Each structure stands twice: as structure tokens, then as C-alpha cells.
Amino acid sequence: MSSTPLSAAQLQKHPEFPHVNWDLTPTKKGTIAAAKDRGGPINIAFETHGTGPSYIVWIMGLGSMKTAWQRQTRDFGHTQGDKYTCLLIENRGVGESDKPLMRYSTSEMAKDITEVLDHLEWTKERQLNVVGISLGGMIAQELGLLVPKRIASLSLVSTAAAIKNTVGFIENLRNRINLFIPRSLDAQVAMIKHNLFSPEWLSQPDESEFVKEKFPTNGDRIGAGEVAKRMDTVSYPRSGFVSQALAAGWHYKSPEQLASLGDQVGRERIMVVHGGVDRMITIPHVHVLINGLGGEGSGIAIKLEPGQGHVLPIEMRKTFNGWVEELVDKAEQLSRE
Known part of the structure; x- marks a missing residue:
């Protein structure tokens, strides 16, 4: 195991670097012109993978x-x-x-997704198993309020009903946008790893599938992904990141709205997942979300993992996938009753 993380330059020379994003051929791929009457049109890109009867929307x-x-x-x-x-x-x-250079909001981004769903004709009652992480979890809340009867299950991962001005969130945004203090690529990647993942997991040997050879550590694989992303300035412009960050910062769902979400979707169809050492959206946020939705004992599945950071679907891949599968199965059973 490497004791020192590979630098950005070393990562780019690693045999696996060209394969850090896996070649997974979609079943269907396209874009739709969304938001035509909402300041658009805005082209929204999508892919579908698989042909099975259980539909999952990953945000x-x-x-x-x-x-x-x-x-x-x-x-x-x-x-x-x-x-x-x-x-x-x-x-x-x-x-x-x-x-587009305009103000983004989580509600508008949820409407974008609804238009993609309509285009694909994913419009049946209780058809959609929605999984949203972080900003995606905020968008998922909005989607649940927009089309509650189309939601079969709702997984809210590492997210919040509103961001309080915690030091962690502001510091993380500052470091990720690179807005105030110009940082080297190595410094940016180091900060991202620190803010989003647990140090124990980062230091362990690379556990992912590989094409040529494994990276020395999980952290090196994450670093390679971040370097590759930053090299693609067309897909990852700073302006788009800032616009999304502002949408996350402005997101707010009141206790009344959260209660309505629980009522309309059904609490037994909702799962909340959060890491106890999440530096991006700290643990007090999840208690506000859980209480708003109905609290413990209301039927919501609550998964709080004490030693975990922000990105549980990567760190706890097998366990997290099992939770999602369980909820999808449960939702389908509820729909049959």
C-alpha cells in the first residue's frame, strides 16, 4: 500500500487513469430540450441502463x-x-x-427531471424509485412534492432540508470552487478527498474493478477521477458548479413541506441515509430532515452510519446497494397490497 497519495501528475501517468470512468454502454442515450417555458430551452442529457421492470432514477x-x-x-x-x-x-x-448562466434552483432542476421522465413515458403510478445524494437529494425532495403518486420509493442520501451556515459547508465550497485562494490541482484534490470521504477508507487498497491495474489506494482512484474531471473544462465549468452550489444553498423545505412529502409519498416508502462524520452536510442536518418527515417510528427507514463521510454509495457500495434493493422490493410489495 502506498503511504503517500499519488500526485496529479503521477495519477495521469498511471495505466488505469484512462479507464477511471468505466465504459458502461447505455441502453438508451439522448438529450431533451427542457424548460421551454421556464427560461429555456435547456438541453438535459440522460442515459438508461438495463431493461428490467424496476425503475430507478439516480440523481x-x-x-x-x-x-x-x-x-x-x-x-x-x-x-x-x-x-x-x-x-x-x-x-x-x-x-x-x-x-446556462442563470439562477438555478432545486425546484427547477426537479422540473427538468420530470420532463425527461415524461419524454421516456415513465409516468405510471408508483413507478419511480428515486435515489438522490446531496444536492441530488434536495432535488429528489422537490421531485417527490411535484409527482408524489409516481414515486414508488424515495432514498435521501447525505442531504438536507436546508443548509445551515455550518463551517464545513462554506469551507468545502470555498475549497471546491477555488474562488478565494488559488490552489494547485494537488491541493484541490486533497481537500475534496478530506471533505467527502473517511480517511480510513481513502488509505485502504483500491477495491474497485479495473481494466489495466488497480490504483494503490481508494484515495488514489478518487483523486484520479477528480483530476480527469478537472481536465474536462467543457463538462465541468466553474460557472456551472457555482450555479449548482447556489441552488443547494438556497434550497429550503419547511417542516410543513416535509410533512406533506411524508404524507403524499408514504413514510414507509422513504429512506434517509447519512454519515456521522459527513463534513459537507453535517449530522445535525439529517435530524432536521428526519423530524420533518415524521421522525423515528413513523415508518421511515433511517440509516445513520457513525464512521462514514459524505459519499456512502462509494465507501459502502455493497451495503448501500442492499439498502436500495430492500426498499425497492418493499415498495413493490406495498403497491401490490
């Missing part, structure tokens, strides 16, 4: 592209592609979607 977080879900895309949409159909969407501001 990514701040500044992240479809590839950030690649582990779940492989596990659900390829390995179990006969059981699941997965939808990946790139939110406005990143990836192959348009990046």
Missing part, C-alpha cells in the same frame, strides 16, 4: 456527472440489468447538459 450531487454513479450503474443496470432499468441524468450546469 447526482453538486458538480457531479453521470459517471459518479458508475458503481451503481454497473451493479443495478448491467449486472442486474434484467431486473432494473436505471435512469442517469446530468443536472443543468454539468456534463453533456446545457450550462
Whole structure:
């Protein structure tokens, strides 16, 4: 095991660097012109993976592209592609979607997703198993309020009903936007790893699938992904990141709105997942979210992991996937009753 993380230059020379984003062929891929009457049109890019009867919508977080879900895309949409159909969407501001210079909001981004769902004709009652992380979890809350009867299950991961001005969030944004203090690529990557992942996991040997050879550590693989992302300034412009960050900062769901979300979707169809050492959205946020939705004992599945950071779907891949599968199965059982 490497004791010192590989530098950005070393990562780019590693044999696995060209393969850090896996080549997962989608079943369907396209863009739709969304928001025509909402300041658009804004082209929103999407992919589907798998052809199974259980439909999962994966909504990514701040500044992240479809590839950030690649582990779940492989596990659900390829390995179990006969059981699941997965939808990946790139939110406005990143990836192959348009990046307009305008004010973004989580409610508008949820409407973008609704238009993609309508385009795909994913419109049946209790059809959508929605999984949203961080900013994606905020968008998922809005989606649940927009089309509650179409939601089969709702997984809110490392997210909040509103961001309080915690030092962690502001510091993390400052470091990630690189807005106030110019930082080297190595410094940016080091800060991202520190803010989003647990140090124990980062230092362990690379546990992911590989094409040429494994990276020395999990942290090196994460670093390689961040370096690759920053090299692609078309998919990851700073303006798009800032616009998404402001949408996260402005997101607010009142206790009344959260109660309505629980009522309309059904608390037994909702799961809340959070890491106890999340530096991006700290643990007090999740208690506000849980209490607003109905609290412990209301039927919500609550998964609080004391030693975990912000990105549980990567750090706890197998366990997290199991939770999602369980909830999807439970939701389908509820719909049959």
C-alpha cells in the first residue's frame, strides 16, 4: 500500500487513469430540450441502463456527472440489468447538459427531471424509485412534492432540508470552487478527498474493478477521477458548479413541506441515509430532515452510519446497494397490497 497519495501528475501517468470512468454502454442515450417555458430551452442529457421492470432514477450531487454513479450503474443496470432499468441524468450546469448562466434552483432542476421522465413515458403510478445524494437529494425532495403518486420509493442520501451556515459547508465550497485562494490541482484534490470521504477508507487498497491495474489506494482512484474531471473544462465549468452550489444553498423545505412529502409519498416508502462524520452536510442536518418527515417510528427507514463521510454509495457500495434493493422490493410489495 502506498503511504503517500499519488500526485496529479503521477495519477495521469498511471495505466488505469484512462479507464477511471468505466465504459458502461447505455441502453438508451439522448438529450431533451427542457424548460421551454421556464427560461429555456435547456438541453438535459440522460442515459438508461438495463431493461428490467424496476425503475430507478439516480440523481447526482453538486458538480457531479453521470459517471459518479458508475458503481451503481454497473451493479443495478448491467449486472442486474434484467431486473432494473436505471435512469442517469446530468443536472443543468454539468456534463453533456446545457450550462446556462442563470439562477438555478432545486425546484427547477426537479422540473427538468420530470420532463425527461415524461419524454421516456415513465409516468405510471408508483413507478419511480428515486435515489438522490446531496444536492441530488434536495432535488429528489422537490421531485417527490411535484409527482408524489409516481414515486414508488424515495432514498435521501447525505442531504438536507436546508443548509445551515455550518463551517464545513462554506469551507468545502470555498475549497471546491477555488474562488478565494488559488490552489494547485494537488491541493484541490486533497481537500475534496478530506471533505467527502473517511480517511480510513481513502488509505485502504483500491477495491474497485479495473481494466489495466488497480490504483494503490481508494484515495488514489478518487483523486484520479477528480483530476480527469478537472481536465474536462467543457463538462465541468466553474460557472456551472457555482450555479449548482447556489441552488443547494438556497434550497429550503419547511417542516410543513416535509410533512406533506411524508404524507403524499408514504413514510414507509422513504429512506434517509447519512454519515456521522459527513463534513459537507453535517449530522445535525439529517435530524432536521428526519423530524420533518415524521421522525423515528413513523415508518421511515433511517440509516445513520457513525464512521462514514459524505459519499456512502462509494465507501459502502455493497451495503448501500442492499439498502436500495430492500426498499425497492418493499415498495413493490406495498403497491401490490
